[in-house]
Amino acid sequence: MKLTLKIWRQKDAKSTGKFVTYSIDNISPNCSFLEMLDILNEQLIAKNEEPVVFDHDCREGICGMCSLYINGRPHGPDDAVTACQLHMRKFKDGDTIVIEPWRAKPFPVIKDLMVDRSAFDKIIQEGGYISVNTGGAAEANNILVGKENSELAMDAASCIGCGACVAACKNASAMLFVSAKVSQFALLPQGQIEAKQRVMRMVKKMDELGFGNCTNTYACEAECPKLISRSNIARMNREFMCAKVI
Amino acid sequence: MAELNSKIPKGSLTSKWTHYKDHQNLVNPSNKRKLDIIIVGTGLAGSAAAASLGEMGFNVKIFCYQDSPRRAHSIAAQGGINAAKNYPNDGDSIYRLFYDTIKGGDYRAREANVYRLAEVSNTIIDQCVAQGVPFAREYGGSLENRSFGGAQVSRTFYARGQTGQQLLLGSYSALSRQIKLGTVKLYDRHEMMDVVLVDGKARGIIARDLITGKLERHFGHAVVVATGGYGNVFYLSTNAMGSNTSAIWQMFKKGAWFGNPCFTQIHPTCIPVHGDFQSKLTLMSESLRNDGRIWVPKRKEDAEAHRHGKLKANDIAEENRDYFLERRYPAFGNLVPRDVASRAAKERCDAGFGVGETGLAVFLDFKESIGRLGKQVIEDRYGNLFQMYEKIVDENPYINPMMIYPAAHYTMGGTWVDYELQTTVTGLFAAGEANFSDHGANRLGASALMQGLADGYFVLPYTVQNYLAGEIRVARMSTDKAEFAEAEKAVQTRLEKLMAIKGTRSVDQFHKELGKIMWEYVGMARNEAGLKKAIELIRKLRVEFWKDVKIPGALNELNPELEKANRVADFMELGELMAHDALNRNESCGGHFREEYQTEEGECKRNDDDYKYVAAWEYISDGQFKLHKEDLVYEEIEVKQRVYK
Numbered sequence: 020m021k022l023t024l025k026i027w028r029q030k031d032a033k034s035t036g037k038f039v040t041y042s043i044d045n046i047s048p049n050c051s052f053l054e055m056l057d058i059l060n061e062q063l064i065a066k067n068e069e070p071v072v073f074d075h076d077c078r079e080g081i082c083g084m085c086s087l088y089i090n091g092r093p094h095g096p097d098d099a100v101t102a103c104q105l106h107m108r109k110f111k112d113g114d115t116i117v118i119e120p121w122r123a124k125p126f127p128v129i130k131d132l133m134v135d136r137s138a139f140d141k142i143i144q145e146g147g148y149i150s151v152n153t154g155g156a157a158e159a160n161n162i163l164v165g166k167e168n169s170e171l172a173m174d175a176a177s178c179i180g181c182g183a184c185v186a187a188c189k190n191a192s193a194m195l196f197v198s199a200k201v202s203q204f205a206l207l208p209q210g211q212i213e214a215k216q217r218v219m220r221m222v223k224k225m226d227e228l229g230f231g232n233c234t235n236t237y238a239c240e241a242e243c244p245k246l247i248s249r250s251n252i253a254r255m256n257r258e259f260m261c262a263k264v265i
Numbered sequence: 266m267a268e269l270n271s272k273i274p275k276g277s278l279t280s281k282w283t284h285y286k287d288h289q290n291l292v293n294p295s296n297k298r299k300l301d302i303i304i305v306g307t308g309l310a311g312s313a314a315a316a317s318l319g320e321m322g323f324n325v326k327i328f329c330y331q332d333s334p335r336r337a338h339s340i341a342a343q344g345g346i347n348a349a350k351n352y353p354n355d356g357d358s359i360y361r362l363f364y365d366t367i368k369g370g371d372y373r374a375r376e377a378n379v380y381r382l383a384e385v386s387n388t389i390i391d392q393c394v395a396q397g398v399p400f401a402r403e404y405g406g407s408l409e410n411r412s413f414g415g416a417q418v419s420r421t422f423y424a425r426g427q428t429g430q431q432l433l434l435g436s437y438s439a440l441s442r443q444i445k446l447g448t449v450k451l452y453d454r455h456e457m458m459d460v461v462l463v464d465g466k467a468r469g470i471i472a473r474d475l476i477t478g479k480l481e482r483h484f485g486h487a488v489v490v491a492t493g494g495y496g497n498v499f500y501l502s503t504n505a506m507g508s509n510t511s512a513i514w515q516m517f518k519k520g521a522w523f524g525n526p527c528f529t530q531i532h533p534t535c536i537p538v539h540g541d542f543q544s545k546l547t548l549m550s551e552s553l554r555n556d557g558r559i560w561v562p563k564r565k566e567d568a569e570a571h572r573h574g575k576l577k578a579n580d581i582a583e584e585n586r587d588y589f590l591e592r593r594y595p596a597f598g599n600l601v602p603r604d605v606a607s608r609a610a611k612e613r614c615d616a617g618f619g620v621g622e623t624g625l626a627v628f629l630d631f632k633e634s635i636g637r638l639g640k641q642v643i644e645d646r647y648g649n650l651f652q653m654y655e656k657i658v659d660e661n662p663y664i665n666p667m668m669i670y671p672a673a674h675y676t677m678g679g680t681w682v683d684y685e686l687q688t689t690v691t692g693l694f695a696a697g698e699a700n701f702s703d704h705g706a707n708r709l710g711a712s713a714l715m716q717g718l719a720d721g722y723f724v725l726p727y728t729v730q731n732y733l734a735g736e737i738r739v740a741r742m743s744t745d746k747a748e749f750a751e752a753e754k755a756v757q758t759r760l761e762k763l764m765a766i767k768g769t770r771s772v773d774q775f776h777k778e779l780g781k782i783m784w785e786y787v788g789m790a791r792n793e794a795g796l797k798k799a800i801e802l803i804r805k806l807r808v809e810f811w812k813d814v815k816i817p818g819a820l821n822e823l824n825p826e827l828e829k830a831n832r833v834a835d836f837m838e839l840g841e842l843m844a845h846d847a848l849n850r851n852e853s854c855g856g857h858f859r860e861e862y863q864t865e866e867g868e869c870k871r872n873d874d875d876y877k878y879v880a881a882w883e884y885i886s887d888g889q890f891k892l893h894k895e896d897l898v899y900e901e902i903e904v905k906q907r908v909y910k
Contacts, residue, residue, distance in 0.1 A: 031823075047540055049659075054542045057773070064771045064826070069817050072825060074332060076505040078545045080653065081430055082336040097656070104656050129476060130823050137453065140333050144445040148438035149397045153317040153722045156388070156395035160352065163406030164399075173399040173424060176431060180335055209397045 020046040020107060023115040024059065026071055029128050032135075036128065038117070048108035052095060053078060053085065055107055073132040080104040080244065083179030086186070087132055088119040093183035093242045101181060101244045121182055123191035125229045136182050138228045139196060145224040146217040147200045149209050168206045175202040177245045184239035184247075190231030195239035197225050198255035199247050205258050215262035222259055269522075269881055269895045272683040273377040278901050282381045285684075289727055290734030297322035300733050301741060303470055303485030305457045305512055307334030309429075309436055309714060310697030311491035313721025314729075316439035319448035321726060323733070326483055327440070327449055328472055330456045330507055330828075335437045338493055338505040339697075339717060342429025343550035343650065344413060345421035346393075346714040348386040353410050357418040359383045364902060366712060369415040369602050370677070370705020371855035371871065372904045373525070373879070375897060377684060378702050385723040386715055390422055392722055396435040400424050411646075413710040414551055415602040415909075421711040426550050426650045432714055436721065455481070456828065457512045458756040460488055460519050460693060463748045467693035471752050475828065478821040480753050482744035486736045487692045487729055490516060491721070494676035494698040496529065498836045498843065499788070500780020502673035503535060503548040509832040510839050513680045513699050521688035522881040522893065524681035524701030526839065527847035530708055530856045531789045532674035533559075533606035536657055537626040546672040547657055549629070550650055551710040554599045556634035556643060557667070559610070561618040561627050563587040571620045578620070578628055578666045589613055589627075597909040604707045604856045604869075605909060607671035611789055612867060614670070621668045630666035671789060675713060677704040677856065678846075681881040681895075685728035686720060689881075692736075694729060696720035701879065706855025763830050764820050768813030772829045775810045779803065779837055787844050792860040796848040800841055804888065807837045842882060842890055849892060852876045873904055 021044045029036030043062070046055050053075050060070035076084040080101040087102040089095035095105045110116065118132065126134040164172075176199070184195035201218050204210025210217070233252060240249040274281040292300065300323050304315045307329040315327040329337060351357040363383035367374055390408070394400065400422050401409040410419040424431040443449040454475040461469040467488040472481045495510035496502035517523050534549045562568045563585045570576035589609055591598045601609075610627045613619065620626050635643050640663060644651070654662050680688050680695035682702055687694050697717040704712065786799035810833070818824040852872035853862040862870045879895040 047542065049539055050542050051544070051657075054544050057544055058542055061771055061773065064815060064817055067817070070826060072823060076331060076336055076507050077338060077341045078506060079341055079503075079547050081341050081427065082331070082338070082505060084331060084336050099652070100656055104653070106656065106659070108659060133823075136332055140335075140441065140444075140451075140453075143438060144441040148442045149395065150442060151392075151395045151439075152320045153313075153392060153439070153726065154388075156391040159350070159387075159390045159394040160407050162394055164402055165406050166402050166404050169399055169402040169406075172397075173431075176399050176424075176434065177427060179430075180333065203399065204397055207397050207399070209395060 020048060020110065020112045022046060022110065025115065025117045026132070027119045028071070028131055031130055032127055046107055048106070050107045051078070051103060052089070052105040052107065053103050071132060072130045075103055078103040081179060083181040086121050086134060086181055088121060088186055090117050093121070093186040094244050099244060099246055101179070121186035123185045125191065126182060126185065139180050139182065141228060142193065142197055142221055142224050143200065146220040149204060150213060162208055164207060172203045172206040175199045175206070175247065175251050178247050179245055181244065183242050183244060185230065187238040187242035188231065189236065189238070190234060192233045192239070193225050193230040194233040194252045194255070195243065195247055195249065197221050198251040201255045201258055202251040205254055214258060218255060218258040218262050269893050270683060271375065271895060272685060273375070274684065278376060278380050281377050282384055286727055289731040292730055292734050292737060294322050296737045298324065300324065300736065301326065301485045302487050302489065302729065303483055304328070304489045304491065305470065306337065306491035306493060306699070307437070307440070308337035308339035308491060308493055308697060309433055309717030310721040311337070311489070312433070312436040312440040313718050314489055314491065314696060314725040315449050316436060316443050317722055317726040318729060319443035319446070321730070322448065325443070325449040326452065326485065328452045328455045328457055330454065330475060332453055334440055334451065334453065335434060337433060338508050339433045339714070340430045341505065342714055343426040343548065344552040345411065345423035345428045345711040346389065346432060347413070347420050347711040348390045348422060348715065349383055349420060350387050350390060352408060353419045355418045357420050361418065362386060362420065365416050366703070366709060367705065367902050368907055369709035370707055371869065371907055372705065372873070372877070372899070373854055373897065374703055374705030376899060376901055381724070382703050382716060382719050385719045388723060389715065389718045393432060393435050396439060398424065398431045398435045411552060412555060412600060414554065414600045414606070415709040423552070426552070426647060429714060432718065436718070457492070459515045459752050461749050461752045462519055462690065463742065463746065466691045468742060469744065469749060471756050476823050478824060480756055482749045482753055484742050484744050486733055486739060487694065489694040489696060489725060489729065490680070490699055491696040492699050494679065495836070495839055496673045496676055498779070498840050499673040499783045500776050501538065501543060501546050503532060503546050506545065509835070511832050511835045513695065514835040514839055516680060516688065516690065516693060518884050519690060521690045521693055521695070522681040522883050523678070523842060524879050524881050525678040525846065526843045526882065527787070527850060527857050528677035528706050528855065529673060530603055530675040530677060531607045531671045533603055533610055533671050534629060534669045535672035536654065537621055537623065537668055537670040539622070547653065548672070548674060549654060549667065549669060551603065553629060553647060553650060556646065557599065557629040557631050558588055558633060559590050559599055559627055559629055560586045560588045561613045561620060565617050568618045568620055572622065572624050587618070594909045601909045602707055602709060607789060608858060610671055626668040626670045628666040629669045631662065632666070635663065675708055677701065677706060677708055681879065685731065686724055687728065687732065692732060694725060696725055706857055760820055760827065760831065763814070763827065763834070764816055766811065766814050766816070768815045770813050771815055772826055772833055775806065775814060776829070776833045776836070778806055779833070779840055782806070783840050787840065787847055790858050790860050791847050793848065796844045799844040803837055803841045803844070810834065810837065841888060845890055846880055846882065849880060850876055869907070871906070877904070
């Protein structure tokens with residue numbers, strides 16, 4: 020395959036970035052998207068140019084590190100995958116591909132396609148846990164969890180924290196990410212005692228960090244590589260309302 | 266001078282750990298605040314240890330090279346975590362888990378450590394459930410189990426095909442709670458470059474801020490390294506791209522001996538290699554072998570026709586299929602341990618029965634189980650794995666059998682540690698996959714998560730405290746000390762040297778070349794001539810690397826190529842040590858298969874008289890390593906040939 024790539028290049032957080040066009044040839048359709056970028060980088064290095072910086076690690080769709088905005092979609096044109104699982108067979112020979120970093124104020128660009136997502140960690144630090152110390156936990160089967168709730172909790176817990184939801188949202192809202200964690204614990208008996216503080220604190224932090232509000236376009240759900248459902252947002256809203264009212 | 270003392274507590278096997286805990290030294294709460302602990306790595310072992318030690322009141326600093334602790338490669342573990350709960354009432358017990366693990370490791374692990382691992386396994390499940398880890402459940406609400414390789418009981422707890430993710434998010438959330446409380450300070454996008462020794466004790470690290478490229482000095486009364494395994498020495502492996510050996514290799518050079526470096530695990534069920542551009546191999550969980558049957562064509566002409574695309578798997582009649590694992594190992598069938606399954610697949614492919622474009626693949630077929638259980642049940646159990654396979658290979662595994670082949674996955678070898686997980690450097694601890702301790706020559710499925718969390722939650726909090734009890738009079742040291750300055754200077758010099766080479770070949774080209782050497786000569790089957798050749802080739806490659814590697818960019822900035830170059834430089838040295846270790850071990854055991862030492866049926870032939878020991882290597886100088894032996898004493902278990910027939 021022969022492709023034209025328009026890639027966002029930005030030296031560092033302070034510099035102004037711009038698109039740079041590259042052409043690349045002889046790409047196998049079985050190549051993954053990141054492997055295509057590896058090939059480009061090899062060619063850039065050979066030409067004494069600086070390789071394109073992008074985040075990636077596990078390359079099997081679970082670590083959540085890769086974060087490319089490809090042709091106007093987080094993680095590109097395939098559904099339910101991260102950029103590292105996207106394969107070039109999803110493109111056509113001769114295509115032009117535009118590659119950008121996540122665009123959201125709370126995720127500042129570090130260099131080229133790499134952004135700072137530590138805001139997500141900060142939200143989790145506010146309450147994305149059950150406060151239990153190591154040791155002294157009760158026998159596991161003393162806590163029974165109905166299969167249905169357990170499955171729903173697992174659906175929510177599959178979030179990989181990549182930030183595609185924020186990148187997809189016109190308001191840069193983190194509602195899907197935050198609600199996935201709130202939902203996981205709201206659905207389990209273990210999470211009840213501190214449920215109110217959890218949702219209040221996490222939402223407050225989310226707002227403080229500059230994430231926008233939800234205006235129900237559900238772009239987040241449509242672009243989530245793990246198919247996290249928007250019903251989690253409804254559940255979080257309910258939790259939040261209850262926490263404020265009761 | 267360090268010496269090998271495994272510090273196994275006295276007393277009966279079942280009472281050792283209790284005895285240790287009852288008699289360990291404690292640190293009182295006001296002193297804990299004055300003691301700093303550095304932890305490197307935020308996988309299961311690192312994050313669990315950081316959270317637990319933080320809860321206890323110590324000052325913890327934790328480091329990871331990724332942008333968040335939640336990205337550590339533990340997250341990619343799919344299948345499950347073992348524990349001896351015996352919920353299915355199928356005869357499991359702590360002893361049986363201990364026994365299976367020792368046997369699975371081909372009698373090359375330390376009894377006392379493995380027993381402790383089995384002993385704390387149940388507490389891990391309790392802890393994770395309390396944290397809200399959404400394990401699979403029965404309709405009645407109780408926890409569900411499944412079976413895994415190397416065991417005849419169902420003792421594996423799981424969260425779909427994402428168990429590692431859920432356990433890591435559990436320990437990450439416990440860690441996040443401590444970060445909020447201020448007991449733990451997080452340094453993300455930081456890589457450990459070296460350990461700092463003061464008067465022979467580990468007192469800190471030199472870390473590189475990967476964004477600014479600046480070197481930093483960090484002091485700790487103790488240092489815990491939990492940086493994972495070194496499978497990326499093979500270039501293509503199931504590890505994350507950033508997984509590396511550099512932390513434990515630098516420790517090795519500072520006196521922390523390396524245990525059993527040649528014990529690497531080749532996982533049988535991975536998606537086969539399909540092109541030169543490939544950057545990693547994707548694992549298909551071992552749990553698939555619960556319901557999938559592994560086979561190749563019985564007739565060579567069928568295999569050949571499949572390779573040329575003239576015959577489809579589904580068109581090969583039942584009587585023309587060779588379910589080689591069921592045929593060779595009727596008692597365990599498709600659930601033989603990983604080393605056995607991998608070698609059997611290699612044997613068939615080498616004999617000309619392999620399928621797929623390259624002939625280096627075997628089928629993993631769900632037709633029978635879909636027929637028996639229905640598609641929905643299979644989808645519930647393995648849905649995400651089937652989806653992953655389809656995205657990569659572009660074939661529907663519900664209809665056509667998967668094609669799989671073994672790939673480098675896990676390293677049983679690692680930094681040598683004693684019973685307390687302390688290395689041969691005082692005050693320096695190694696945990697999780699980074700240490701050599703519990704899996705002998707082969708790790709059983711669903712045991713890596715168990716070990717990572719056992720080390721992090723339930724071993725280090727005791728043993729590190731025991732060590733620190735003797736350090737309460739040591740005040741925090743200034744990092745202006747000469748030892749820190751010297752260590753930083755050495756790192757700076759090495760990085761400058763790398764940048765100054767300005768050669769012609771990229772880091773990846775060297776890494777790929779190293780990987781080819783390692784896979785060919787130090788991979789699934791090894792022999793004396795090949796290992797000697799590997800040493801020679803690696804030495805040559807190293808010389809070329811230091812003359813001709815090309816690193817763009819600058820030193821004091823974000824520079825991923827420099828990060829990779831630094832890691833590959835260490836991988837090359839490690840590769841040589843692995844070959845030395847494999848050459849020294851004139852026997853076959855577990856994942857270490859020396860072609861010269863096999864039974865008539867092609868199984869591993871151990872040599873217990875001469876090699877029933879842990880090989881602990883000491884770094885002398887470049888390419889010079891000295892062997893020390895820790896004899897393995899089996900008091901509880903009778904050492905015999907491992908049979909899965």
